[in-house]
Amino acid sequence: MIVVGRACLILALAAALYGIGTSLYGARAHRQAWIESGRRAMYAVFGFVAVAFALLESAFLRSDFSFDVVATHSSTTTPDFYKVTAIWSSQEGSLLLWILLLAGFSSLALRLSHNRLREVTPYAQAVLLGFAAFFAVLLLGFANPFQPRSPVPAEGTGLNPLLRHPMMAIHPVMLYSGYTLAAVPFAFAIGALVARRLGADWIAAIRRFSLAAWLCLGIGILLGARWSYVELGWGGYWGWDPVENASLMPWLTGTAFLHSIMIQEKRGMLKVWNVSLVLATGTLAVLGTFLVRSGVLDSIHAFVGEGNGIAWMFTGLIAVMVAGSIALVYSRRVSLRSDHRLDSLWSREAVFLLNNLVLVALCFVVFWGTFFPLISEAITGTKAAVGPPWFARYTVPLAIVLVLLAGVGPVIAWRRATPANLRRNFAAPVGAGLVALVALLVLSDAARKPLALAMFCFAAFVLAAVGQELFRGARARRAMTRESPPSAVVALVRRNRRRYGGYLVHAGVAVLFVGVAASSAFQHARDFRLSPGQTARIGGYAITYVKPTAKLASEKVSLGAVLRVRKGARDLGTLRPTRGYYPTLEPDKGPVAGIFDGQATSEVGLRAGLRRDLWTAIEPDLGPLQRFISEADRRFGNAGPDVQGVVIAAIAQRYVQHPPPAMFRIIDSPLVTWIWIGSFIAFGGGLIALWPAPAVARRRATAAARTGAAREPARA
């Protein structure tokens, strides 16, 4: 198995190198058969990598510890679901997943562009195969997943406890899907630049891949945020960690591109800007992978201490991508000239441009803050990091402007807005914003946080703008078809997926930012040291530590608490935060200390609601248990697992019977749930925009094209 897996990686590398050669030769010599052979080489890469991945998955499921990566990232007691996902908890497995997804999406993109973009595709194919070759070299030279282990251990180290969470099982796959999907538009942009085919066709071919990359990255970011909120025990959903930031940067430039692409499609403008955004997004996606892989920046997510080889390889790749992109864009600057100029600053094009500038500015802030430790080390010799307050100082005002523009975009006309149509279109949304302002000033204490207040009002403006668009569209459709209002809305969205999918994304983003603003500005967070029977008070809640709990499972010991929650005279039920202790295989620790001093994770006690979340986490004080733990290791360190299990249960029981005071972190956060709801709305909108147009609309568009008449484009 190990030999076959390694051979598959070598064959994948060989196929990728062959494909690069045949694609470039075919493009230069105008030989379609060679280009076709190069395309098939990508399919072959996918096939080889899929076999290698399947072999490794099989090894994880069988707990075959003759594979070094299985022995160090899984164990016989790891649940089957996490055995499947443990593969990407390792450096080697995650790089294998990267190349698998890259080869899969590249094969799909090349299949879809078959017989189209004949000048562009061969170069795009060579770039994609180049990426595949790069990752195959990384796997073979620096992070081989098929490294044998000798002697074969009886038990594996097990999966990092922090990763034993459903969100964390899917989160990496979504992020990698986003990163690898972003490679497709990057490759086609390079192809278009090399072939000097810089019109609307390559843009149309990659739009869906850009949208899919945006969607997958967004879902990955959301899952990571949710995991952070419920698993990491600090109570936040975003900590401006370098690896989190790494996924946010390509998402921001990708968002900018999805807006500005429309201007190029409609007006033939912003060609340099668009191609630069695509290239930047692709490069930032590789940079994101680099940050996770290399450990050059301190992050809870990074694979630290994996050696310099990978870091240098990635640095080289990123340098080539940046230098090559700049050189290509500069050399094609004449072909990239705009066909038209901006007609008016009062137009949707101008708003999109402003939105692009804000998004790129946000990306720059995130980039600067993320790399500041490296920059400061290079200049002063000292690694200094910037924290969340630094990020908030710049990102909050930019995010407020962004939300405002998300409302302006849908209601302002293309080309040139007139005072009359501005009045007609903005009256209701501005009115909604003002009503929200007055209501919040009168009914709440939002005035003490002006930035949050601005965000709430702008969000109301966005929701009213989107609502108005949907209402007017449905009304226009009903006037023609006499459909019922719900049918009219559904048909309207189905026939205009890009437009209304996009509007839904705007509404979702506004809702999301309401949650972010409220939970950031009006949160109450405190740490309490409580003994059973004592009560903590926060945000109008009274939280009583009723009793301690202890639970033993096959892989961990959980110590926790039952908390009774009251608000005024109302009993709101109980919360049960726990702290799980997983065994470590560090040889200097005894079997009992190896559990209680081993890796620990938080299971938070959460009371989530539409109005507010009450979030609790516990940090049990194990100090009083230390002498029992040491004694147990001394007396039963060499005993069998059954005896040790009884001893550990006895220590846990001791904790329940004589509970020391425990530390509790309690957070009362308003409107956090709306972050998740807003994200679902936004990603639902993204899916609608991504979904292919219905067959009727496609047939109508084709028919219109065949008649060669621009008189009757498809009806709304």
Next chain:
Amino acid sequence: MAFLVVVALLGAAVWFVSAPLRREPENAAPADPGPVAEVEQLEAARDAKYREIRDAEMDLRTGKLSEKDHRALDATLRAEAVEILRELDAARDQAAGSGQTTS
């Protein structure tokens, strides 16, 4: 056994990847994709222009554009569409002349 599996995988890949080269006639002439690419580019521009006309019509129905604004915009867009269609016809003729077909 592992060796046989690897050889089988390699053989299958070589057979699959080389199929287009084996199928290509010995004296096949190089085919310049330029004229076809030109057609594809214009077809994409035409589709985008149709979408723009449709969006303008939608803007009229939803009250974003007045009748007067829409009339002016629609006339401009249709003139641009007609120009693209003319260029497309010429590009298609050229592609047909070079013996290439568009998909």
